[in-house]
Amino acid sequence: MRSARKVLFRRSPFLVCYWSGAQLVFENFATGTRVSAAPVASEILTFFDRWHSAEDLFSHLEEYAPASLRKALHALVRHALLERSDRKPTSKERAMQTWADWNPAAGFFHFSTKDVVFEMDPVAAFHALKKRARTWPMPPPVKRYPRAPQVPLAVPEVSGEFPRVLLARRTWRQFARRPVELKTLGELLWLAGRVQRWVKIPGLGRFALKTSPSGGALHPLEIYVHAPRVAGLAPGIYHYDAERHRLERLRRGATSRQLVGYVPGQPWYADASALLLMTAVFSRSQWKYQFARCYRAVLLDAGHLSQTFCLAATWLGLAPFCTLALADSRVEKDLGVDGVTESVVFAVGIGARPPGVDWAPWPKSHRPI
Structure with missing residues (x-):
């Protein structure tokens, strides 16, 4: 024996x-x-x-x-x-080996800050912040050197279309009941997410050029669309094919309740037409930059892409928003990604603008003041 x-x-x-x-x-x-x-x-x-x-x-x-x-x-x-x-090691433990060059610094930060428990009552959160401000006042939002020599600067002409869009970009939290059209969603994805051009580097391969910058032109971000209220598109979860400019349906069915579950503590987004979830395929960046600082570049890429989406959505007459408050593991499970080699990092969303207003930062039912 x-x-x-x-x-x-x-x-x-x-x-x-x-x-x-x-x-x-x-x-x-x-x-x-x-x-x-x-x-x-x-x-x-x-x-x-x-x-x-x-x-x-x-x-x-x-x-x-x-x-x-x-x-x-x-x-x-x-x-x-x-x-x-x-x-035997779990599938997650095996996948974690891909982070070897970035650990422990980047891995510790990324994984230990997932699935934060957020305050679900926005009004309670606002009052807690006001209470904090009594003993720890809000830091000033700008910095100045009053004793340094001052150089006045020219004020630009803002009558053109680009300045108008730039100055009009805001985060919206109130939306019209009408859905966004599939045509408009497609235009938004084309402007902000599509590969506009390929550059071939001998000995390396193809590098994508998009309307947002990316560290090393590696573009680690993918876009998934949770679409409960897009006219002309069956409710579901879709992956955006950035090369062929098309949506690939991964799951049937999508509801406003699910959308709110993905962005905890933000119930005003229930009337949004679609939530665009950004994931990072970390191997694209880890392949070239084998040091933990590159994790910063991935997060910066998400910021670049978010601003491009929000500006394009503003130009299209939509009501855009962006948020980092995510139910990470819940989102990753529904997208079918492992949360290690590919993980959700940010989200933007769109809805139709409510009539008669230039900006709706707070819906009346959730206004904190």
């Missing part, structure tokens, strides 16, 4: 530790596990930089009783700080 193979242990490669007040905290940013522990846990984790058995640990830390060390091992495994050789 074949004897059972000895179980070995190894430290998870996705750990960070830090002091929080008087507590030493260990966090696995791949699993979202966060626990406090005594400093001896750090000594145990340091020992398991490669596969070792429990008996190896007993010999290494002879001053501790084997029973107490075995108990510590079980606790570290239970909290995903140690891996076991008899357990």
Whole structure:
């Protein structure tokens, strides 16, 4: 009869530790596990930089009783700080290997800030902010050097179409009941998301040029459309093919209730026609930039693309908005992405403008003041 193979242990490669007040905290940013522990846990984790058995640990830390060390091992495994050789890595853990060059700095930030619990009552959130302002006033929104030499600047002519659109761009939170037309959605995607030109670089491949800049012309962002109220388009979730300029239906059915669930704490977006969810395919950026700072470029790309969408939507006479308050894992599940190699990072949305107003920052039912 074949004897059972000895179980070995190894430290998870996705750990960070830090002091929080008087507590030493260990966090696995791949699993979202966060626990406090005594400093001896750090000594145990340091020992398991490669596969070792429990008996190896007993010999290494002879001053501790084997029973107490075995108990510590079980606790570290239970909290995903140690891996076991008899357990296969999860699909998420395997996918996390693609972040090796960016970890721990970028991985820790990205994964530990997902699925934030937002205040669901906008009025309560506003009053909490007012209470904070009593002891911590809002920082000034501009900076000046009053003692420095001053150079007056020319004021531009703003009668042209581009200045008009630029000055008219606002975030809308109230929408008309009529849906946006599919034709208009297509024009928006063409202007803001489509590949406008390809540039071939010998020995490397094709690089896309779009109307928004991207670090290294790598364009890691993809666009998914959650469309509950677009006239001429069956409700559903679609992927935008940026090369062929078409929508690919991934799921049938989309409701305003689902849309609000994707943007927690923002119920005013229930009347929007469509939510455009931006995901990042990180390998596109990781391929060229094998250092964690490039994660910043991915987030900046989302900002560039968001502004392009909002300006194009304004030019088309729509009511655009953008938001970072997302139910990350819920969105990723419905899009069918793994949340590791491809993850949601930002969202923009559109609705029809309500009649008779130039801007509707707050719907009457949710106005905080």
